Amino acid sequence: MKYFRVHIALVFVALAVLLGVVSFETRSSRGQSQSPKADSHVKPTILKTDPRDALAEKASSIFAAAGERNAALQNELVWTFGGKQQRGWYLYDALINQSLNTQNEASSGGFAAALASWQKKVGLNSSGVLDEESLNRMISEWQKNRLKDRNYAQSDQLVTAPAADFYDPERVAELRQVERETFAAYKRMLAAAIADRSLNLAHTPEGGLAPTEKYFKIVSAFRSREYQDQLRRQSPNAGSAGLAVNSPHFTGRALDFYVGGDPVDTKDSNRAIQVKTAVYQWLVRNAERFGFRPYFYEPWHWEYVK
Numbered sequence: 348m349k350y351f352r353v354h355i356a357l358v359f360v361a362l363a364v365l366l367g368v369v370s371f372e373t374r375s376s377r378g379q380s381q382s383p384k385a386d387s388h389v390k391p392t393i394l395k396t397d398p399r400d401a402l403a404e405k406a407s408s409i410f411a412a413a414g415e416r417n418a419a420l421q422n423e424l425v426w427t428f429g430g431k432q433q434r435g436w437y438l439y440d441a442l443i444n445q446s447l448n449t450q451n452e453a454s455s456g457g458f459a460a461a462l463a464s465w466q467k468k469v470g471l472n473s474s475g476v477l478d479e480e481s482l483n484r485m486i487s488e489w490q491k492n493r494l495k496d497r498n499y500a501q502s503d504q505l506v507t508a509p510a511a512d513f514y515d516p517e518r519v520a521e522l523r524q525v526e527r528e529t530f531a532a533y534k535r536m537l538a539a540a541i542a543d544r545s546l547n548l549a550h551t552p553e554g555g556l557a558p559t560e561k562y563f564k565i566v567s568a569f570r571s572r573e574y575q576d577q578l579r580r581q582s583p584n585a586g587s588a589g590l591a592v593n594s595p596h597f598t599g600r601a602l603d604f605y606v607g608g609d610p611v612d613t614k615d616s617n618r619a620i621q622v623k624t625a626v627y628q629w630l631v632r633n634a635e636r637f638g639f640r641p642y643f644y645e646p647w648h649w650e651y652v653k
């Protein structure tokens with residue numbers, strides 16, 4: 348019975364949104380077909396008596412309430428990832444907006460409406476509230492999109508990238524290996540990022556990153572098992588995900604880019620800096636076009652999935 352009632356409520360909300368849209372469109376097309384003079388005769392009181400508007404108002408107040416809830420959960424939702432307690436989802440705003448195809452602030456009714464339609468699409472209660480269940484579902488979608496083939500790279504699949512492409516220009520050749528196609532895709536993506544004047548990346552006349560530019564440089568690429576073991580020994584308290592035993596870096600198709608802050612520090616305060624940079628936000632919006640997909644928890648880590 349409870350589920351039945353919830354179902355009816357959802358149908359009501361969906362209907363209200365639909366009628367709201369229809370009524371809005373009807374009104375705008377009416378406006379377009381009439382002369383400006385005729386428009387002035389339309390009395391605003393008509394809007395109040397239209398029952399479809401009452402429904403649309405109801406829907407918008409539901410989403411406004413969801414927006415208030417989201418504004419709180421954005422910073423306070425307690426959830427778990429990688430065996431660690433997490434607080435809020437503000438670090439994932441850019442990824443969430445990308446998944447929902449919206450630009451709205453999390454506290455807005457527009458965000459709640461976009462979320463509700465995503466929730467409906469994936470079969471969740473379309474409340475418009477980004478609660479733990481919806482967040483976990485979104486994360487599992489992101490995780491599903493990551494590199495599937497995690498085979499250890501063969502040496503003939505790897506190329507040694509120039510030191511100038513690396514965040515640390517002293518990085519030894521052995522640690523500058525990248526899977527061939529991944530490196531070519533990185534170069535294509537980099538050219539697009541340099542061409543995007545809004546990022547203001549310092550570059551050379553040849554189209555590479557200038558030695559003074561840190562953003563977009565590669566922090567880490569292919570890692571051998573031996574090197575990964577060494578890293579793990581150096582930082583035994585590093586997150587299990589960061590220095591995984593079966594790392595995607597073994598494939599040569601995972602690249603860590605410099606996106607701001609401390610290059611690869613998972614502390615919330617550091618990631619909060621990284622996810623606000625223009626370069627990170629550009630990656631969230633554009634990397635997919637070049638075949639790169641994110642690991643949501645590490646703003647710097649991108650995987651070439653083609």
Ligand SMILES: [Zn+2]
Nearest residue numbers: 601602603648
């Ligand atoms: Zn990485």
